[in-house]
Amino acid sequence: MATRILVIEDEEKISSIVKGYLQKEGFIVTVASTGQEGLNRLAEGYDLVILDLMLPDMEGEEICRFIREDSNIPIIMLTAKSDEEDRVKGLGIGADDYVVKPFSPRELVARVKALLRRVSPRQKVYSFNNGDLVIDMEKMEVRKGGTPIELTNTEFKLLQCLADRPGQVFTRLQLINLILGYDFEGYDRTIDAHIKNLRHKIEDNPRSPSYIKTVYGVGYKFIGSRDEN
Ligand code: CA
Numbered sequence: 461m462a463t464r465i466l467v468i469e470d471e472e473k474i475s476s477i478v479k480g481y482l483q484k485e486g487f488i489v490t491v492a493s494t495g496q497e498g499l500n501r502l503a504e505g506y507d508l509v510i511l512d513l514m515l516p517d518m519e520g521e522e523i524c525r526f527i528r529e530d531s532n533i534p535i536i537m538l539t540a541k542s543d544e545e546d547r548v549k550g551l552g553i554g555a556d557d558y559v560v561k562p563f564s565p566r567e568l569v570a571r572v573k574a575l576l577r578r579v580s581p582r583q584k585v586y587s588f589n590n591g592d593l594v595i596d597m598e599k600m601e602v603r604k605g606g607t608p609i610e611l612t613n614t615e616f617k618l619l620q621c622l623a624d625r626p627g628q629v630f631t632r633l634q635l636i637n638l639i640l641g642y643d644f645e646g647y648d649r650t651i652d653a654h655i656k657n658l659r660h661k662i663e664d665n666p667r668s669p670s671y672i673k674t675v676y677g678v679g680y681k682f683i684g685s686r687d688e689n
Contacts, residue, residue, distance in 0.1 A: 466490050470493050508572060619672075632680075635651050639651075
């Protein structure tokens with residue numbers, strides 16, 4: 461899956477340069493020009509956020525806090541002045557890195573790559589909740605409590621998609637698009653049936669899940685906690 465980056469920046473000149481450079485590196489880039497638009501777009505599923513500190517409608521710090529309420533998506537903050545730099549450094553507002561304007565687009569690209577390497581080493585085996593759930597992404601094998609379990613292809617893709625981004629909320633439509641492809645013409649409730657089956661296989665108590673949580677009125681998110689290593 462290609463890496464998706466959300467750029468929240470009101471200065472079109474900057475966002476278009478940043479977008480151009482990142483696209484050249486193979487990233488899929490979306491630009492939001494206000495804080496609200498950025499927050500709305502986040503639900504579409506991104507791997508990294510580049511966030512301008514000074515936006516017309518909201519402070520970058522506020523946006524950062526909103527994002528951090530339910531996501532640990534990597535955030536690179538763009539600041540315009542050195543006193544803003546101090547704010548970012550001093551307040552610990554949840555950004556993973558920051559770049560001071562004017563910056564070289566190449567440097568920003570390097571920071572993006574470094575941050576992505578740091579936060580998501582391309583692991584092939586994911587282990588959650590102290591080894592209770594182990595997902596081998598390459599072999600497409602899943603073990604629950606040490607015992608291999610059989611998942612359908614759709615169930616595996618669903619689990620892979622959710623577990624790859626713990627904490628991120630996916631809408632039913634997003635999951636259908638990601639898993640079954642854009643051509644699928646059916647009720648988005650189809651996804652509920654797959655989730656139900658998946659829960660019966662991986663949850664101790666499907667009615668009180670420790671892995672796939674329903675976000676009412678929105679969709680689902682993965683809440684298992686990934687083990688170290
Ligand atoms: Ca700005």
